[in-house]
Amino acid sequence: MEALIANITELLAENTIFNAQTLGYYGEGLVTTVQLVFLSLIIGLVLAIPLAIGRGSKRKWIKMPIFFYTYVFRGTPLLVQLYLIYYGVVFVEGIQDTWLWLILERPFYPALIAFTLNTAAYTTEIFHGAIKATSRGEIEAARAYGMSYSLMMRRIILPSAFRRALPAYGNEVIFMLHASAIASVVTIMDLTGAARFVYARFYAPFEAFLFVAAIYLCLTFAILYLFRYLEKRMLAHLKPASQ
């Protein structure tokens, strides 16, 4: 590893912009971006499953609050949500003295909260649509077998709904990766934050942003590949039989 770093340092000796320090910033930025996006997607996914089921409930008092939540978070820009959660909360009197401040003091958690709530709202709607699209025949058959609501949900509706939701959810994952670029406005040194730092320090927009764009492309490619693999496996039964 050290030999590798020494090698790279030597290779970049002539380069004023991409030196060991700025590459270090890009490296840390990559880690931060992946952490932020991965964590918010995982938590968002866990939140979205019960919310999507509740969103389709017949009971108004379950359905309406969830609809309101997804409406608000899909209806406002993520940047505004991030500003409210990071800068807005400090206007709550005395918040610095509560345990909440431990979470809100550093920019990472406010960003994680904003991203999680945002992606959970979109994912809820994606899953809700997929659940609603379950074919009538499957539900009627399940009922005819005497399945209870929860058993039907678990065995029939959710497994097929998740499969149907997969392509749309893959899109949401990529959107989330790209939306995470706004984390740098609340001083987080994510990939875009590192690029903006290099841009502001060396006045080199092309070098700074093309480099970071290439990293985002690589990440997107990895996500695409993962989802293509998943779709191939999970949606195999929907393909026409091979000749």
Next chain:
Amino acid sequence: MKRLLGVTLLGAILVAGAAEAREYDKVRFGVDVPYEPMEYRTPDGELTGFDIELGNALCAEMEIECEWIVQGWDGIIPGLLSRKYDAIMSSMTINDERREQVLFSDPYITPPSAWFAPADSNIETPNAEALEGKTIGVQRGTLQDNYVTDNFGDVARVSRYATADDMVLDMDAGRLDIVFLDFPIGKATLLDSEAGNYQVVGEMITEPKKYFGDGFGIAFRQRDEELAAKFNEALATLKENGTYNEIYNRYFGNNNQ
């Protein structure tokens, strides 16, 4: 014949070029607001501040028209190079890194940088030891950012903000232990507007030159040497006839000179 045509064409181009270089009846300035008291908006939206008043005085001295174009700091030099405006007068410190991109006028003011901390802060002398583990606020891409990043980036956490406003907000919120700012800016935004809450910590800092350069200059595109020379001439005149001092004292008072 061909050669004669070539010489004529070359001559025509030279004449046209010279004519173009002479005509400066209007200069557009790029400026990043707010950066009190150097450039900011009055409550009714007018641009004002030391840079704006001095810039207008310079234009009046040269008898040309001035226009101010607001541009975020991150993109202020690219904006000049892509001809969105002809000059930058926005508290820009002259240094070698920027000299590779732009041509500077003579320095028109040399303000020091200073550390500002909450009044109850326990940091007495900001050095690597005292700042260990602290969170330092700077404006992204400023020389203060470079200074702090290079000297304390390993021991402290550096928070970089797009605007001074965001930084003050986070300082008020208690997210920052200390900030490093141009002294006039820090005086206006932290000492004057929130009297008693903040203090200057340690000495004013103007060295080393590697970071702090030669003071603030007006930046031009490198080929506009003639325009820069005219501004230098006008600046010298204003310093001589007292207009410069009058503006300076209005913003910084005699005690900061």
